[in-house]
Amino acid sequence: MTEAPPPPLSLPGYAAVFAVREFRTVFAAHALSLLGVVVGEIALTVLVYDLTGSPLLSALVFALGFLPYLLGGTLLSGVADRFPARRVLVVCDLVCAGCALLMALPATPVAALLALRCVIAAVAPVFTGTRTATLADLLGTGDLFVLGRSLLRMVSQSSVLVGFGMGGVLLTVVPPRGALTITVCTFLLSALLLRLGTRRRPARGGSSGGLVSYSLSGVREIFGHRRLRALLLLLWLPPMFVVAPEALAAAYADEIGVGTAGVGLLMCAMPVGTIAGELYAGSALSPGTRSRLVLPLLTLGLLPLLVYALGPGLPWILTALVVTGLSGAYTLGADRWFVDAVPEELRGRAMTVQTAGLMTIQGVGMALAGAAAEFWPVGTVVAGVAVVGTVCCALLAWEVRRTGSRAAAAGRGPKDETGLTAI
Template structure:
């Protein structure tokens, strides 16, 4: 889990033309995606007045990863990632258009929104492993950690600006315009993918068709503590730490009565810390197991602090700290798992990574949504943070024990 190379510089991967095109397209598209997420959460909340319904919407967007995630990874190992991304990004744009039409025509119902959310989840099954493994195609291995961190910074920067834009748009013009803007932004990603030079891609081996390939990926992870325990920890961090949509809608709509504008700003505050965390991660040439598990424990601690914050002005810096610690763990785990994996298995391993991360979110969203509805968002944050701290300590101890046993 530790590399010995020197620091590549914060923005080293942007010197690669194909990656630069990709990052530019995603910077535009990510803003639209975050606008849609905020608008969709708020639309569901405004239709139902229920944090639990927001949790169900989140669960439907990530639930398909529980059942189909490994198949998405196998597809990413077999077929060119750029071709897959051209398909998935087009599908996302089409679904955003459907949401816009429903909202503009005032025909959106919770049932129809649930169907669209499920469609987004099905596309994500292929999109996530394809996007993650595409990094290794665009940049050489020595720049992979840097590129993963910049991807996270790109995503989190959009998380900073997208929710703020969504708050203004939803409050002044309604959620339909946020969905419409998101649909248009996918043209940037599709253009970037089209303009890439395939001759400059890294040549990675492809997995031929064969029997038992999904089981082979699972056995590969199970036999390696450096892969197994970070992925196990993801279940707890994803399920209980990354369900901010549920608690922040309750803070904005019930605790502080600030409406969609405050909801957008709370998400932007969280993202501000995440951007700082991603840029710091991009400068790290190495990531130790101690840092990986320690950042997860720190993230849990900041969740507890946020839950204990008695006022909005204390909640805001606590959320920024949550973002910084959370992205520190996320980028470290992502890049470490990719670099420790054989390229022929990377799609399946990363699909398992996201199966656990995104598959845990619907499970956690139902639990966190229920706690939020019954006892409020503060209690939900404290309980979620405590679970993350305990999980980080337990996984660190088990990883260390198995590593020592295998070295003996």
């Protein structure tokens, strides 16, 4: 298991993570690349609509942000283990910067714009998986890793609240292609930070065989391990269901007559709850407590969405969304279980697959929720999602507990701060 630098024990919670110099660099690079992604998505959406006048092609910009994740996360996952992490991260940023630069050129046609969007989306899970695996090198696989990953996740959630608004304001000042040049700069700055601010570490995996076969062998190994398979589903399944209210926010706002301001509130409520839940769990709860809360939060987290069936009005709906968002704090304990269960030589591929699957399954959840809303009222659909999701999560909790018990019996279970196996 990777050795962490000595943790600054005098510092509490997240402050201890920021005390690690290399993490500060990774954090800043993450924020910059996220800024580039958000600005680029908005600018590209507006640009494609301006060039074509087609709502379908404009919407494809966002759809193409999900679809290539699965391809890149499976066929290219071996990159995260086969090559030194710093090199992978820098090259990924440079590829994304090159794609954004080509998008910004006036001569680039619409088909090429969409193709370049696909390339960025295919690179994204490799970058994210490599960076997550690198966190274990920077922070170890203990509580600092959990808190470091939580911080990066909160930045991603915050981008939903802040980034799109900033991007919209930016486009009132500069044209879409000009905004894309800002995306180029953010990716280049991220690459520079990672190159100069992190140290070179050797690759984890071997070099024999082709990259695709190496990647797929890792995927087979991950899914062939019952405990890893259960923990992957633990990190994937709740997000598949919780995206339904956000995917249907515009339709629900129209259904209850609250206008565009209501859409914004419905979109923001759950991310606010998620950030608050993670901040509290990471700052105030011990690792053992976070571990013990995983399965209860997993099982009960979707139940507040049942209020949609009653049509109680916007304040109650927003409260339900915030409470469901709070249950996202289960991920801190789940992250610890997952990193403890994954062999070090498989870590990069496992984190890449986890990232790719998470994005893909959220896209599937959005599509299924939208399809269901074609036949039933949105309130009925979201309440139905809460019922189905709760049943699925309860079954998954049973499987996770069972595999955890078996791992403990074999002496492989992750331990909490009391020394007891965390299941």
